[in-house]
């Protein structure tokens with residue numbers, strides 16, 4: 494029953510419960526009163542425009558001289574499986590279909606009316622915390638949205654700079670680890686100085702059951718994420734997003750500006766372009782400009798704007814200079830510069846891919862046996878194994894890996910008297926969602942579980958798995974059991 498989400502108070506309560514800790518951590522201190530020069534009179538709103546949103550590595554048109562405006566912006570959350578590297582796929586949670594999410598370009602004083610849509614095929618609720626927002630949760634407290642719903646909130650851009658945005662729905666780390674981040678730029682009045690090329694790059698670390706390169710669809714690994722033991726460290730969501738045919742390009746003599754963010758969730762980036770020196774770095778994405786920088790530190794949940802002129806042709810390699818991440822975990826990009834050589838600046842041989850012999854992107858790939866999916870009748874243990882995998886993709890985010898739940902927020906499925914008492918009710922809970930007060934093992938929960946968009950077979954396998962483990966009563970649920978419950982009304 495989707496109607497449960499109409500009750501805004503329930504949602505807010507749920508939300509506050511979920512995010513209490515993380516939100517406070519994100520926006521620790523109150524901002525000082527904004528100094529008058531940060532919001533000059535020229536920021537009086539004149540007119541309304543639709544936001545131009547772009548996918549990485551592209552960025553929207555510069556704001557230039559335009560006045561502050563009302564900006565209508567709509568972003569859609571999509572949970573989608575796509576390639577992490579050749580032969581390896583991953584279920585990403587995204588703002589707009591890609592990792593990173595769409596680039597948002599504003600100027601100081603704009604009023605952004607933000608609509609966040611959660612696609613009905615998605616399995617989880619999401620929200621957005623934009624670090625450019627002055628307000629509770631950076632917008633997260635107003636944007637929690639269940640699948641098949643949309644929410645609207647608005648904010649005024651007070652501080653120029655380059656900011657990360659990310660999902661802040663519990664478990665926050667997992668939403669970020671699955672790719673829910675992007676950049677929002679707030680240009681100063683009059684815009685940033687013009688350059689010839691601008692690109693959009695966000696680094697992120699990923700945690701998968703199989704090691705780097707292990708084939709097949711790789712589920713998220715919570716324990717590795719907690720241990721900060723990344724399998725992949727990549728630019729723009731996957732290995733090779735900025736290499737080969739996907740390389741960034743420029744011509745000799747041009748100025749290049751890179752908007753670089755770090756979604757994390759865990760690792761700090763030592764961003765470096767091999768063979769270039771950054772003429773200017775907007776340190777941490779703010780107004781402080783450093784010059785002549787070799788490597789700039791980009792914290793998780795932070796950003797930097799780097800600018801340089803390309804003087805000689807060649808392939809310049811973008812790396813996280815924590816260098817094993819570059820050559821062994823994917824953190825490599827390329828900027829291909831064409832044009833005439835300038836022997837005075839660089840006399841030696843300039844070769845493409847000069848660093849590749851030391852270990853190209855693909856190194857010894859661990860060979861792992863992959864379970865092949867049977868099309869024919871599965872045995873009970875195969876159904877349980879498949880249910881476990883789906884549990885880890887769908888239910889795990891809330892009910893946790895051992896079904897232990899989260900105190901006061903998500904009830905346990907392990908040894909759950911509520912679950913074990915009634916098979917039909919358990920099926921109903923998954924296909925219709927559940928809200929209102931329930932008692933599980935003597936503890937009261939009053940929260941909202943969103944309905945899960947799963948097939949009869951998937952529901953039956955997940956429940957059979959859950960019943961088979963953690964001290965539950967081994968009830969077997971068949972697809973026809975699920976079908977019968979669906980046909981109840």
Ligand SMILES: [Cu+2]
Nearest residue numbers: 619660662668
């Ligand atoms: Cu999310």
